[in-house]
Amino acid sequence: MILTKYILSGSREETRALYYRGEATAKDGQLVLKEGQTVSFDTYFNGFFYGAFSEVLQIESISACVVSSGSFQFTLFVLDQNGKQQELISRKVSGEQISAVLCAGKLSDLPPNGMLYVQARALTGGVIYGGTFEISNAPQRTVCVAAVICTYHREDYVQKNLHRIREELMDSGENGVSDALDCLVVDNGRTLPIERDSRVFVFPNVNYGGSGGFTRGIIEAYRRRDRYTHVLLMDDDISFEPEVLARTIRILRLFEKREKPVCIGGQMLTESTPTIQYEAGGNFVASRIQSVAPGLNLSSREGLLANMVPRHRSFNSWWYCCFPLSEVERIGLPYPFFIKCDDIEYGLRMEPQLLLTNGIGVWHQDFSQKVSPYLEYYIKRNELVTSALHDGRNRLRNAMTKLIRAYGKAAIIGDTRNIPFIRKAYRDFLRGPSFFGETDEEELHREILVMNREPARNRVLACLTAPIYVLSDLINLTKSYSRIRESYIRDMKAYATVEFWCDHLKIDPIKKKEEKNRGEKMKQYHM
Numbered sequence: 001m002i003l004t005k006y007i008l009s010g011s012r013e014e015t016r017a018l019y020y021r022g023e024a025t026a027k028d029g030q031l032v033l034k035e036g037q038t039v040s041f042d043t044y045f046n047g048f049f050y051g052a053f054s055e056v057l058q059i060e061s062i063s064a065c066v067v068s069s070g071s072f073q074f075t076l077f078v079l080d081q082n083g084k085q086q087e088l089i090s091r092k093v094s095g096e097q098i099s100a101v102l103c104a105g106k107l108s109d110l111p112p113n114g115m116l117y118v119q120a121r122a123l124t125g126g127v128i129y130g131g132t133f134e135i136s137n138a139p140q141r142t143v144c145v146a147a148v149i150c151t152y153h154r155e156d157y158v159q160k161n162l163h164r165i166r167e168e169l170m171d172s173g174e175n176g177v178s179d180a181l182d183c184l185v186v187d188n189g190r191t192l193p194i195e196r197d198s199r200v201f202v203f204p205n206v207n208y209g210g211s212g213g214f215t216r217g218i219i220e221a222y223r224r225r226d227r228y229t230h231v232l233l234m235d236d237d238i239s240f241e242p243e244v245l246a247r248t249i250r251i252l253r254l255f256e257k258r259e260k261p262v263c264i265g266g267q268m269l270t271e272s273t274p275t276i277q278y279e280a281g282g283n284f285v286a287s288r289i290q291s292v293a294p295g296l297n298l299s300s301r302e303g304l305l306a307n308m309v310p311r312h313r314s315f316n317s318w319w320y321c322c323f324p325l326s327e328v329e330r331i332g333l334p335y336p337f338f339i340k341c342d343d344i345e346y347g348l349r350m351e352p353q354l355l356l357t358n359g360i361g362v363w364h365q366d367f368s369q370k371v372s373p374y375l376e377y378y379i380k381r382n383e384l385v386t387s388a389l390h391d392g393r394n395r396l397r398n399a400m401t402k403l404i405r406a407y408g409k410a411a412i413i414g415d416t417r418n419i420p421f422i423r424k425a426y427r428d429f430l431r432g433p434s435f436f437g438e439t440d441e442e443e444l445h446r447e448i449l450v451m452n453r454e455p456a457r458n459r460v461l462a463c464l465t466a467p468i469y470v471l472s473d474l475i476n477l478t479k480s481y482s483r484i485r486e487s488y489i490r491d492m493k494a495y496a497t498v499e500f501w502c503d504h505l506k507i508d509p510i511k512k513k514e515e516k517n518r519g520e521k522m523k524q525y526h527m
Helices: 013-018 155-170 209-223 242-252 301-307 327-331 342-350 375-390 395-413 416-429 434-438 441-452 459-496 498-504 516-523
Strands: 002-005 025-027 030-033 038-040 061-079 085-106 115-122 126-134 145-151 181-187 200-204 230-235 262-265 267-270 277-279 282-285 288-291 320-324 353-355 361-364
Touching: 002 242, 030 038, 085 115, 115 126, 145 155, 145 209, 145 242, 155 181, 155 242, 181 209, 200 209, 209 230, 209 342, 209 441, 209 498, 230 242, 230 361, 242 262, 242 320, 282 342, 282 375, 320 342, 327 342, 342 375, 375 395, 375 416, 375 459, 395 416, 395 459, 416 441, 416 459, 434 459, 459 498
Parallel strands: 145 181, 145 230, 181 200, 262 353, 267 361
Antiparallel strands: 002 126, 025 030, 030 126, 038 115, 061 085, 061 115, 061 126, 230 320, 262 320, 267 277, 282 288
C-alpha cells in the first residue's frame, strides 16, 4: 500500500528545497536531468519520516519506488537524528517508464526518528516521473473524510483550493483515496458562488465566527454519519498540496483501534516565509498558549530532523486538523467562542494522540497581518474560560497575572485601544456560562467592531487610569473566580450539544433514529 507519493514541483521557486535538492529541472510535474546530474529527495515533502508513525501504525517494512525513463542510479539512504547518513541499497536501472524498487527492510532496524530518502544520479539524460514510499500486507479499513472549510468573504482562496482538490485528488482515480473525501464549505458571509454537486456541499450560515462555522460543518458531517468516519477542519486562507490530504486519508486507513482518538494535524508554515515553520501543535500551560517547534527552517536537513524529535502536544489548531467523527458522541461539539481558543479548548477536551509529521503541512497567512485591538476581547475571554475548564493549579493567580500583564503592556507601549477590550473580556467571563447561551453572537460582534473604530485613548490618561481598572478587576476576580469556575465546569457542557447548536444556528435538528448498528460501526473509528 502507498503511504506517500512524491510531489515534484512546487509553485514557488523559494520553496524548491521543500521538494528536492540538486540540479534537476522541474517541468509539468516531472524532473528532467542531464547526464551526470544528481537530485536528492531528503526534503520536507519527499523524505519519509518514519518515527512519527511508530506509535500509531504497525509497519514492519517499507520500500521506496521511483519511476523514470533513461538510465539512473538510485540510492536509498537513512539519516539519523544526528545527521549521520547510511546507504541502505543502490540500484542501476535503464529503460522507458521503468520502476526502481528499493527496500529499506524492517523499520525496527533503523535509527529512531530518522528519515529515509532517495538520491538519483543520471547516467544518461532522463526524466523522473514520480516516486512513492509503500508498505505491504497492512490491514486497511474503509474511511471517508468530510473536509470542512469555514469561510467569510475569501472566495478566491476557497475556489482555488476546491479546484485543486477536485483536479488532483477527487479525479485522480486512486483506489481508496479519490472517493474517500467530500468538501463541506460553510459560508458565514453567504456570498460564495460555488456550484454544488455530489462531492462539494455549500452551507450558507449565520456569522457566528469560526466556532459557529466549523461546528456547522461538523454537524452536517454528523448528519451524514453513515457515510463519514472522520472530519477534517481547514481554514479558508491556507494553501497546500492536495497530496497532503491524500496522505492523511492513507494513514487513516491503517489505524488500529486505540484507547485515545488519533488526530492528524497539519504543521503550519507562513506564506511570507514559506520554508519556516510557525507551529507544529501546541500546549496550554499556566493559561498561556505555547507553540511547539516554532521558527524551524524546514528547507534544511537540520530543521527537518529537529522537527521530528518527540515532543508533548495537547492540541493542533484548525488550519488543518483531522479527527474521528465519533468524538461528537463522546465529548460533544465545540463551545460558542466565535473566534480564538475554540480549537485549543476542543483539543484539551478530546485529549487525542496527535500525529504530526513533516510532509503534512499547510501555508497560512501570517498572523501579524491580522492584528487588531478587538481580538484582545476574544483572546482574553476565551483563554479565561479554557483555563477555568482545563488548567491545572494556580488558575486564579494565572488569571490575575494575565490581567496585570495585559493592562501593563497596553499602558507602557501605548496600545491604549486594547484597554476597553481587556475590561470587557474579564467582565463577560465573570458573567458565567449563561452568557454564551444568552448572547446573540452576530450582535455582540457588531458591538465589538464599533468599539474597535473608536479613537485611541490619551496615553497619559490611560497610564493614570490603568491602576484603577486593574484594582477593580482584581477585586472582582478574587471575589467571584471560584464560584464562576465551578459554574463553567458544571454548566458549560450544555453549550456543546447537537441540540443547542442546531437551535443556536437556526438549522434543522438531527432526527432521532436507530443507533445500534451505526453506533457499532462508529466505535471502530474511535482511534
